[in-house]
Amino acid sequence: GEDVEQSLFLSVREGDSSVINCTYTDSSSTYLYWYKQEPGAGLQLLTYIFSNMDMKQDQRLTVLLNKKDKHLSLRIADTQTGDSAIYFCAEKPGSARQLTFGSGTQLTVLP
Amino acid sequence: GAVVSQHPSWVICKSGTSVKIECRSLDFQATTMFWYRQFPKQSLMLMATSNEGSKATYEQGVEKDKFLINHASLTLSTLTVTSAHPEDSSFYICSALGTVKNQPQHFGDGTRLSIL
Numbered sequence: 608g609e610d611v612e613q614s615l616f617l618s619v620r621e622g623d624s625s626v627i628n629c630t631y632t633d634s635s636s637t638y639l640y641w642y643k644q645e646p647g648a649g650l651q652l653l654t655y656i657f658s659n660m661d662m663k664q665d666q667r668l669t670v671l672l673n674k675k676d677k678h679l680s681l682r683i684a685d686t687q688t689g690d691s692a693i694y695f696c697a698e699k700p701g702s703a704r705q706l707t708f709g710s711g712t713q714l715t716v717l718p
Numbered sequence: 719g720a721v722v723s724q725h726p727s728w729v730i731c732k733s734g735t736s737v738k739i740e741c742r743s744l745d746f747q748a749t750t751m752f753w754y755r756q757f758p759k760q761s762l763m764l765m766a767t768s769n770e771g772s773k774a775t776y777e778q779g780v781e782k783d784k785f786l787i788n789h790a791s792l793t794l795s796t797l798t799v800t801s802a803h804p805e806d807s808s809f810y811i812c813s814a815l816g817t818v819k820n821q822p823q824h825f826g827d828g829t830r831l832s833i834l
Contacts, residue, residue, distance in 0.1 A: 640822060649811050650825040704750055704815060706823060710761045
């Protein structure tokens with residue numbers, strides 16, 4: 608079955624880089640997503656990557672995909688206090704329209 | 719970018735009340751909308767998939783008579799929590815998917831439901 612796993616917590620110092628990791632099991636995944644959720648809010652789409660890509664960069668965000676190992680990572684450069692939030696990894700398997708979400712990683716940025 | 723509006727953002731009501739939550743796609747047509755429930759410190763749990771003009775598809779364990787979903791137009795889906803009880807208190811989030819192939823899901827800001 609489908610399963611997406613993330614570590615639950617990550618703490619970094621302001622100005623450092625953050626790397627949030629995600630593993631998934633469904634090899635038919637076509638798209639993989641990163642969403643950000645701030646307290647009491649919905650999910651904000653940060654970025655996504657098609658399964659035939661290895662890397663995607665968008666300003667401070669870099670997504671790396673290792674399809675062989677089914678491993679996805681999100682790197683946030685120059686992490687700021689406003690980046691403190693929960694980050695969800697999600698996959699879109701095959702022809703399915705719904706997403707499968709990971710448990711979310713709580714990122715805490717320390718001053 | 720694509721915008722999804724969810725209303726109300728917070729509801730507090732007495733046990734036994736029915737509560738309606740609206741999810742609107744503001745700048746695109748949403749053929750499919752999803753309704754999720756999120757418990758504190760947990761991930762999103764898909765409740766149902768709503769397709770415009772047809773009956774919603776509910777996930778296993780979700781009571782369709784308890785959580786009524788209507789998707790009467792390409793820009794609006796509603797979730798009604800009927801005869802709500804304290805155990806229905808939760809954060810409910812909708813997302814919408816447009817007609818463009820491989821378009822990502824866009825989420826509303828969620829509704830905090832508190833049943834007293």
